Every structure is written in structure tokens, then in C-alpha cells.
Amino acid sequence: MQFEEIKNIISDKIGSSAIIKEDAAQLQPQLTVDQKFLLSICRELHVNPSLYFDYLSCITGIDNGPEKGTMEVIYHLYSIPFNHHFILKVELQRTIDALPSAPSVTSIWKTADWHEREVYDMFGIKFEGHPDLRRILLPADWEGYPLRKDYKQQEYYHGIKVEY
Amino acid sequence: MMNDESKLSSHSLLVIRNSTLEMSLLDTKFGQGGIIITGVDEVINWARLSSLWPMGFGIACCAIEMMSTYTSGYDLDRFGIFPRPSPRQSDVMIVAGTVTFKMADRIKRLYEQMAEPRYVVSMGSCSNCGGPYWQHGYHVVKGVDRIIPVDVYVPGCPPRPETLIGGFLKLQEKIRKESLVEPKAIEKLMQKKTEV
Numbered sequence: 002m003q004f005e006e007i008k009n010i011i012s013d014k015i016g017s018s019a020i021i022k023e024d025a026a027q028l029q030p031q032l033t034v035d036q037k038f039l040l041s042i043c044r045e046l047h048v049n050p051s052l053y054f055d056y057l058s059c060i061t062g063i064d065n066g067p068e069k070g071t072m073e074v075i076y077h078l079y080s081i082p083f084n085h086h087f088i089l090k091v092e093l094q095r096t097i098d099a100l101p102s103a104p105s106v107t108s109i110w111k112t113a114d115w116h117e118r119e120v121y122d123m124f125g126i127k128f129e130g131h132p133d134l135r136r137i138l139l140p141a142d143w144e145g146y147p148l149r150k151d152y153k154q155q156e157y158y159h160g161i162k163v164e165y
Numbered sequence: 166m167m168n169d170e171s172k173l174s175s176h177s178l179l180v181i182r183n184s185t186l187e188m189s190l191l192d193t194k195f196g197q198g199g200i201i202i203t204g205v206d207e208v209i210n211w212a213r214l215s216s217l218w219p220m221g222f223g224i225a226c227c228a229i230e231m232m233s234t235y236t237s238g239y240d241l242d243r244f245g246i247f248p249r250p251s252p253r254q255s256d257v258m259i260v261a262g263t264v265t266f267k268m269a270d271r272i273k274r275l276y277e278q279m280a281e282p283r284y285v286v287s288m289g290s291c292s293n294c295g296g297p298y299w300q301h302g303y304h305v306v307k308g309v310d311r312i313i314p315v316d317v318y319v320p321g322c323p324p325r326p327e328t329l330i331g332g333f334l335k336l337q338e339k340i341r342k343e344s345l346v347e348p349k350a351i352e353k354l355m356q357k358k359t360e361v
């Protein structure tokens with residue numbers, strides 16, 4: 002199934018207001034949606050018998066930097082029986098005092114559990130409704146989120162100098 | 166050298182001076198119940214350097230090369246080197262790979278659990294100095310010598326098995342020069358200095 006058709010199903014079932022932007026010209030077309038509707042869109046993509054996106058290939062985080070003030074979370078979906086792909090994107094405000102947050106999709110795809118933990122670990126994006134949101138790669142007492150554009154590594158970790 | 170001395174085999178006393186014991190000693194018969202006289206240092210050092218048991222663990226790609234060094238092709242066994250599953254039974258720790266900060270605490274703990282005398286071989290650029298992660302690797306300890314003392318550094322990314330064997334030969338050299346004898350000369354010198 003093509004990008005257009007999947008997009009039309011989403012706007013039929015969820016409403017066209019859920020779609021913020023589409024980027025169909027790219028090699029991998031992607032749909033930016035309102036994060037308020039993310040969970041219901043994902044559920045629809047998962048259960049709709051003509052779509053049946055049963056596999057969440059990857060979740061990616063992006064930091065657009067403090068100037069732009071936004072962060073993104075990208076979901077790569079795949080349907081094993083139909084062999085079609087789809088890319089969903091949500092844009093978050095890069096808040097300073099609190100961590101930006103997106104809804105967790107762990108209730109739909111179990112595999113999202115570790116993917117979301119990785120995005121949390123590297124970008125400091127919270128996932129509301131995640132069952133166990135801890136750092137996955139770095140130690141629990143690490144300071145900061147390394148893949149953020151304005152990341153400064155700490156000087157010492159447990160008394161060991163971090164700088165070369 | 167040993168050949169000359171084994172001519173003494175008819176005597177019950179075999180004197181080995183200024184030398185390390187060699188395995189050929191066991192190939193030749195020398196009478197009944199011989200006695201060997203040698204230095205304490207020499208015999209202890211010989212025992213230590215001939216059975217270096219490394220702790221069996223690896224932390225990154227270098228460990229692959231370490232494992233192939235253990236295989237029959239390179240045969241570390243011939244030096245008396247074979248891995249042990251516990252720090253309590255190990256004499257030497259091969260730090261084979263990237264030491265992350267998360268791993269650093271564990272490595273330090275394992276090192277402390279080893280009985281003395283204990284030695285550390287740092288294998289590969291990563292554990293020598295941070296390797297390819299020296300600049301942007303926020304998560305990598307820039308050299309395992311920031312957490313534990315290192316005896317031998319083996320260069321390479323990764324070092325070939327021959328290089329690791331070379332590292333062990335260097336370590337053996339180092340152990341061969343160790344001494345349990347109290348350094349009296351230095352103490353005397355220090356005393357003189359304080360007297361002045």
C-alpha cells in the first residue's frame with residue numbers, strides 16, 4: 002500500500018486535524034502528526050485489517066538544537082504480511098526546565114519499550130505511560146543527554162576524569 | 166649451561182647459580198633424590214612467570230583477538246597461560262577492549278578481588294588511551310590506567326595474537342626481575358640522608 006492511501010485512512014478514521022505535515026517527496030515519505038493523536042493513530046495502523054503494521058522497526062530521536070527549539074521522534078513501521086512501510090513523526094517543544102514528552106507506544110508494540118528507553122537515555126525525551134523508563138545504555142547516575150546538540154560532558158564520573 | 170651442570174648428575178647436589186630454572190631439568194636423570202640450591206627470588210619468580218592465569222573476560226572487539234590467541238593455533242597454554250573464570254584464581258587481568266565508564270567500576274572491583282601478586286595487561290588502543298573514542302567518546306575511560314595500575318601496554322587496534330604474546334613475554338621479563346629481598350641499600354642511603 003502506498004503512502005497516500007495510508008495517509009487517507011488516517012485522516013478518515015482519526016481526522017485530518019491530526020496530520021500536521023506530510024513529506025511525500027522524500028525517498029522515504031513521512032507524516033508528521035500531532036502527538037495528542039499519536040496513540041490512536043498507531044492503534045489504528047496496528048489493528049486496521051488492510052494496514053496491519055505489526056512491526057515497529059525503529060524509534061529515532063532527533064534534536065534540532067536550541068535555536069530551532071524542537072525535538073523529533075520518528076517511528077518506522079513495517080507490516081510483515083503486506084510488506085509495506087510507513088514513517089510517522091512527532092515534533093516536540095524543546096523545553097528547558099522539564100523534559101519534553103511524547104506518548105509511549107509500548108501498549109501497542111512491546112518492542113517500543115527498549116527503543117523508547119534509548120531515546121530517553123540519549124535525548125532526554127520522556128515517554129508518558131512507559132512501564133519502566135530508565136536509562137538503558139549509560140549508567141543510571143550519568144549527567145545529561147549525550148546526543149543533544151548542546152551536550153557538555155561532565156568533568157568527572159566517579160572520580161575518573163572524562164576528558165582525554 | 167644446563168648440559169654442563171647435568172654432568173654433575175652423579176652427585177646428589179646440583180647447584181644452579183645465577184640462572185632461571187629451565188624445564189630441561191626434568192628431561193635428564195640425575196641420580197636419586199637430588200637437591201637443588203637456588204635463590205628464593207629466582208625460584209619464586211620462575212614459578213610465577215610460568216603459570217600466569219588471566220581472568221577470563223573480554224569487553225570489546227579486542228577480546229576476539231584475545232580469544233584467538235587462546236586457541237590451539239597460537240597456543241597460550243605453552244606459556245602456562247590459560248583463562249580462569251574467577252578473579253580469585255587469576256594472576257593477571259587482560260583488559261581487552263573499550264573500557265566504558267559503566268564498566269570501569271566493575272573492572273576496578275574485579276581487580277581488587279584478585280589475590281596479590283596481580284598484574285594487568287592493557288590490550289589495544291582503547292584500554293591504553295581511549296583508542297578511536299579519545300575525542301568524542303564521552304562514555305569511554307581514556308585509558309584503563311586511570312582506574313587500575315597497568316604493567317604492560319600492548320599496542321594495536323586490535324593487536325594481533327603475536328602482539329599479545331609479545332606483551333606476555335614482556336610481563337614475564339618484568340616478573341623475572343622482581344625481588345622479595347628487602348632493599349637494604351636504599352634504606353641505608355635514606356638513613357644517611359636523615360643523619361646529615
Ligand code: SF4
Nearest residue numbers: 226227289290291323
Ligand atoms: S582497540 Fe580497536 S579493536 Fe580493540 S577494542 Fe578498541 S576499537 Fe576494538
